[in-house]
C-alpha cells in the first residue's frame with residue numbers, strides 16, 4: 105500500500121506518520137493492510153519518522169502546483185491523508201491564500217487522487233469544528249447545518265461537500281473528519297484563539313507561566329492529539345457504505361470547562377502548577393471561543409466506531425506520556 | 440440603479456426582467472429605488488421584455504469568460520441576480536460542466552460583483568431545494584444540514600457558502616434563495632424528473648395528454664413562478680442584518696400531493712381535463728422525486744417577509760392568468 109500525507113511536516117502529519125511508520129500497517133475494510141511506502145508531502149521538507157518499518161519518502165512542494173501533484177501521484181495512492189491547510193487566522197487575514205490552499209488545494213488533491221486511483225483511493229480529509237457557528241441549537245447534531253462564521257470554516261465546509269460528491273460519483277472513497285479543538289498540543293503558544301486550552305496545562309507543567317484570557321465557566325469540545333491520530337487511522341478501515349448520505353462526520357470530543365482543565369492540572373501538578381496560570385481577561389478571545397459549540401451529539405461517529413478521550417485526566421496524561429518535556433514528566437512523577 | 444441578470448434568457452430570468460422592466464423600480468432597504476438600466480446576460484441572446492420603463496441591454500456571453508464579465512461589470516452593478524446555471528440532469532451527466540458553470544461561474548460572478556461594487560452590490564443567488572437530501576428529519580428546518588445527493592445540489596450548496604462568506608467579509612451583500620420546485624411552468628415537458636408536476640396541470644388545460652409517473656400520495660414542496668418572481672424582487676429590499684449568520688434561506692412553498700394537484704385541475708377543467716392524465720408508473724422518477732423533502736419549517740423566510748402561494752388553486756389560477764395558452768383560458772372561463 106502506498107500512502108500519501110499532505111501537510112506531512114505539520115503537527116498532525118508528523119504524529120500520524122510516526123504512528124503509521126511504527127505499525128507498518130493501516131486498517132482496511134478487510135483488516136490490517138501492509139504499508140509499502142509512506143510519502144510525506146509538504147511545502148516545507150518533512151522530518152521522516154524514527155523507527156520506520158516502511159519506506160519513507162519526503163517531498164517538498166505546494167498542493168497548488170499541478171505538476172508537483174502529478175509527480176507525487178505518479179506512483180499511485182491507495183490512501184491519501186489530506187492535511188495540508190492554512191490555519192484559521194491566516195485564512196481570515198488573507199482570503200485568497202485560504203481559498204487557494206484550503207479549497208482549491210483540496211480540489212486539486214481530490215482530482216489527483218481521482219486520476220491516480222480510479223475511484224479506489226481512500227481520501228481522508230481533516231475538517232474542523234469551525235464549520236459550525238452562528239445561531240446554533242443547544243446541542244449540535246449530525247443533521248445540524250454548518251454555518252461557518254469565518255473563511256477557514258467556509259473553505260472546510262465547501263471542501264467537505266466536494267469530498268462527498270467525489271465519493272458519491274465513485275471518483276474517490278472519501279472520509280471527512282471534523283476535528284474538535286485538539287488539546288493538549290506540544291510546543292509553544294501560537295496565534296490560535298484557542299491556544300490557551302493547551303497552554304494552561306502545558307506551560308505550568310513545564311514550570312512556566314500561562315495566560316488565561318477566558319472565564320473558568322467557558323466550555324470547549326476537545327480531543328487529544330493521541331485520539332485524533334487513532335481516529336485518522338481508524339477512518340481508513342471503515343466500509344464506505346457505513347457513511348450514508350454524507351462522508352462528513354463530527355468526531356467525538358469531550359465537553360470540558362476551563363475550570364475542569366485547571367482541576368486536572370491541580371491533580372497532576374498541584375497548587376504550584378495552578379499558581380502559574382495568570383488571568384488576563386480578553387473579551388475578543390472570549391467572544392471567538394465562546395461562539396464555538398461545546399455540546400455535540402456525535403451519534404454517527406460512535407456508530408462508525410470513533411472513540412473519545414476518557415476524560416480530561418486522560419487527556420493530560422496522554423500529553424505527559426507523548427509530548428511533554430522532561431520537566432513535566434518529573435513533576436508528574438513527583439506529585 | 441444598474442441591475443444585471445445572468446441567465447437573463449432563461450425561464451425565471453425572462454419573467455424577472457419583465458417584472459422589473461414593468462415596475463421601473465426595485466425595493467431597497469429604504470423603499471423603492473428607480474432602475475436606470477437592466478442588463479440581461481446569457482450565453483444565448485435574451486429577448487428584451489416588452490413595455491419596458493427602463494433602458495434594457497442584452498449581452499451574449501459566458502459567465503466562465505472573465506473578459507466578458509469584466510466588460511459586463513464595467514458599467515457598475517447595484518444589484519446582480521445570478522440565475523445562470525446548468526440544470527440538475529446536465530450537472531449530473533457532465534460533472535466538469537456543472538462545476539464550471541454552477542460553482543466556478545458563481546465564484547467568477549461574485550468576484551466581478553466584489554470588484555464592481557466595493558461591497559455594496561446586492562448579490563441575489565438562486566439556490567434550490569436540491570441542496571437537501573439523504574437522511575432527513577421529518578421536517579426540514581433552517582438548521583437542517585444540506586447533504587445534497589446530486590452534483591447540482593453540491594454545487595449550489597458550495598456556492599451558497601461562498602455567498603455567505605463574501606457577505607460576512609463585506610465583499611458583496613448577498614442573499615441566497617433556496618427555491619422549491621417551481622410549478623406550474625409554461626412550455627413543454629422537459630427532462631427534469633419533476634416535469635410532471637407542471638405537465639399534469641398544463642397539458643390537460645390545453646387539451647393535451649399528460650403523463651403521470653408517480654402515485655397520487657406523493658407530496659412535493661412547490662412555489663408558483665409568480666411567487667418566485669415576487670420573492671426575487673422582495674429579496675433586494677431586505678436589510679442585510681436581518682439574515683443573521685447565513686445568507687441562505689429556504690423559501691416558503693406549499694406542500695401539495697399529486698392527488699391535490701389533480702383535484703385542483705378538476706375544479707378548473709372538469710373531469711374531461713383530468714381524463715387527459717395518463718398514469719405510467721416510473722419507479723426511477725418516483726425514487727428521485729420521492730427523495731426530495733416536502734415538509735419544511737421556513738421560519739426564517741417568513742421572518743424575512745417572503746410569502747407562499749395561498750394554495751394549489753391559487754397556483755393553478757396564476758398559471759392560467761400569466762402563462763397559459765388561449766385554449767386553457769377558454770376552458771377556465773367555460774367551466
Ligand SMILES: NC(=O)c1ccc[n+]([C@@H]2O[C@H](COP(=O)([O-])OP(=O)(O)OC[C@H]3O[C@@H](n4cnc5c(N)ncnc54)[C@H](O)[C@@H]3O)[C@@H](O)[C@H]2O)c1
Nearest residue numbers: 111113114115116146147166167187188189230232283286
Ligand atoms: N490541530 C487542530 O486543532 C485542528 C483542528 C481542526 C482541524 N485541523 C486540521 O487538521 C489538519 C492538520 O492540522 P495541523 O494542526 O497539523 O496543522 P499544521 O499547520 O501543523 O500543518 C499543516 C501543514 O500544511 C502545510 N501546508 C500549508 N499550505 C501548504 C501548501 N500550499 N502546500 C503544501 N503544504 C502546505 C504546512 O506547511 C504545514 O506543515 C489541517 O487540515 C487542519 O485544518 C486541525
Ligand SMILES: NC(=O)c1ccc[n+]([C@@H]2O[C@H](COP(=O)([O-])OP(=O)(O)OC[C@H]3O[C@@H](n4cnc5c(N)ncnc54)[C@H](O)[C@@H]3O)[C@@H](O)[C@H]2O)c1
Nearest residue numbers: 446448449450451481482501502522523524565567618621
Ligand atoms: N425553475 C426551477 O424549478 C428552479 C428550482 C430551483 C432553482 N432554480 C434555479 O433558478 C435559476 C434559474 O432557473 P431557470 O428555471 O430560469 O433555468 P433556465 O435553464 O431556464 O435558465 C438558465 C439560463 O442560464 C443560462 N446559462 C447557462 N450556462 C451559462 C453560462 N455558462 N453563461 C451564461 N449563461 C448561462 C442558460 O442559457 C439559461 O438561459 C437557476 O440558477 C436554477 O438553478 C430553478
